[in-house]
Amino acid sequence: MKMYIGGEWIDGDSTMDVLNPYDGSVVDTVPRGTPADVDAALASAVRGAEAMRDLTGFERYQILHRAADLIVENQEDLARTITMEEGKIIAEARIEAERAAEIIYLSAEEAKRLYGEVIPVDGGPGVTGKFGFTVRVPCGVVACISPFNFPLHLVCHKVGPALAAGNAAVLKPASDTPLVALKFTELLLEAGAPPESIQCVTGSGAVIGDVLVSDPRVRKISFTGSRDIGERICHQAGIKKVTMELGSNAPVVILPDADLDKVAAALPTTAYSNAGQVCISAQRVLVSNDIYGDVLDALMPAVEGFTTGNPLDESTKLGPMIRQSDAERVSSWVSEAQDNGATLLTGGGLDGQMHQATLLTDVKPEMKISCDEVFGPAMGITKVDTVDQAIAIANDTNYGLSASIFTQDLDSAMQYIQQVESGNIHINWGTQWRVDLMPYGGLKDSGYGKEGPKYAVEEMTETKMVVIHQ
Numbered sequence: 001m002k003m004y005i006g007g008e009w010i011d012g013d014s015t016m017d018v019l020n021p022y023d024g025s026v027v028d029t030v031p032r033g034t035p036a037d038v039d040a041a042l043a044s045a046v047r048g049a050e051a052m053r054d055l056t057g058f059e060r061y062q063i064l065h066r067a068a069d070l071i072v073e074n075q076e077d078l079a080r081t082i083t084m085e086e087g088k089i090i091a092e093a094r095i096e097a098e099r100a101a102e103i104i105y106l107s108a109e110e111a112k113r114l115y116g117e118v119i120p121v122d123g124g125p126g127v128t129g130k131f132g133f134t135v136r137v138p139c140g141v142v143a144c145i146s147p148f149n150f151p152l153h154l155v156c157h158k159v160g161p162a163l164a165a166g167n168a169a170v171l172k173p174a175s176d177t178p179l180v181a182l183k184f185t186e187l188l189l190e191a192g193a194p195p196e197s198i199q200c201v202t203g204s205g206a207v208i209g210d211v212l213v214s215d216p217r218v219r220k221i222s223f224t225g226s227r228d229i230g231e232r233i234c235h236q237a238g239i240k241k242v243t244m245e246l247g248s249n250a251p252v253v254i255l256p257d258a259d260l261d262k263v264a265a266a267l268p269t270t271a272y273s274n275a276g277q278v279c280i281s282a283q284r285v286l287v288s289n290d291i292y293g294d295v296l297d298a299l300m301p302a303v304e305g306f307t308t309g310n311p312l313d314e315s316t317k318l319g320p321m322i323r324q325s326d327a328e329r330v331s332s333w334v335s336e337a338q339d340n341g342a343t344l345l346t347g348g349g350l351d352g353q354m355h356q357a358t359l360l361t362d363v364k365p366e367m368k369i370s371c372d373e374v375f376g377p378a379m380g381i382t383k384v385d386t387v388d389q390a391i392a393i394a395n396d397t398n399y400g401l402s403a404s405i406f407t408q409d410l411d412s413a414m415q416y417i418q419q420v421e422s423g424n425i426h427i428n429w430g431t432q433w434r435v436d437l438m439p440y441g442g443l444k445d446s447g448y449g450k451e452g453p454k455y456a457v458e459e460m461t462e463t464k465m466v467v468i469h470q
């Protein structure tokens, strides 16, 4: 495919292969963008931002609504593209494409809701004859940098709100998964988005990332990806608005009064879907000693049901990881845990990029499998005696994106809500649950700012304060 810059589909001087993680075949090639391509994209996006600013909220609503309709019409093609370039099983890819449409419908609605506020300035001492209000205006050019693991869903969480708010978007998709982002760009244009309102620049983040994020024409950066790249972007960005959606090692607490049928239904799926490559995958399971054996009995059949295979095959439950090196990293962390006293209950096998659904126990908080972000299909159990101890371990991490607890006791649930350091908290479900209208974002090193179209639009607009002096 070509990349889209300056209102045209263009080739680059060289190309990059997009590989199918299942069998290593070349799915397609895309241009390897350069700093000069970024410069051209930004010059065009400045004009695109003017075009967007001149549209009414209703016109932006119509464009986005049509784009969402087109996503629905093309759901199967988008889903197959996701599976071929990212490796998630086709059932999960179909859900991703369905949710992409939902995000764009939600964004369309937000285009009609850029409210300001009347400010009662006469509440200030001695103020008379003045009228104050705020207006919300677009930021201008928004840089949207997305990771590989939800190559359509997370692109939509950035580009949808950016356009809804009246900005132009410069999209830099992950190099492993640029194809569905390019297809989404095509659908936006078909829906009537002004030609320069969207730019999609493919290429290595290591080569074009710095020039994109440090350029003063970019007024807002929306980044989803790893903690370390996020920190680098914050250093490079200078004075501009930034949203950071970063990694995690999500804790799950299971107390003695937990509903174990619910644990069995929720936990394995929230740990192993997309081969564990989800920022809110359940990773650290803190189980009360009193019910440890019962929890294992409940979990094991479900974990063993995650059969590996071709992700396009409808019967496969677990697909490949994105890269061989990531599968090997997970395998080495499992080995490190075993070497230091953890017990492998099931899984652990590695076949190319395919890592089995893995459950370990006797995991100590200092093992990599616990204290670092696994981002793979491995979950570790640590036994605890009290809810206080569980919360202390849950919080003993730099991350804070999602946390959950299984209990029937309201007091324990409330204690968890108040004390666990996490941007998302689930009571009686796993850590991986999201509906796209909710505010979503992390605490601590998991980032700052919120996604969800309503909240992203807030972050992609500026507030101007106006005072009329009568």
Ligand code: NAP
Binding pocket: 145, 146, 147, 148, 149, 150, 154, 172, 173, 174, 175, 176, 203, 204, 205, 206, 208, 209, 210, 213, 224, 225, 226, 227, 229, 230, 232, 233, 244, 245, 246, 247, 248, 278, 279, 280, 373, 375, 401, 442, 446, 447
């Ligand atoms: P990544 O390696 O950080 O890459 C993310 C994006 O940043 C890619 O488009 C990448 O481009 C680009 N990039 C790389 N270097 C850059 C630079 N110097 N300047 C600007 N951009 C640069 O992350 P990933 O491996 O794709 O995704 C996995 C991570 O994302 C995990 O840590 C996961 O937890 C996190 N994540 C968080 C959320 C959330 O909502 N909090 C959601 C999903 C994923 P290239 O691909 O060309 O290198």
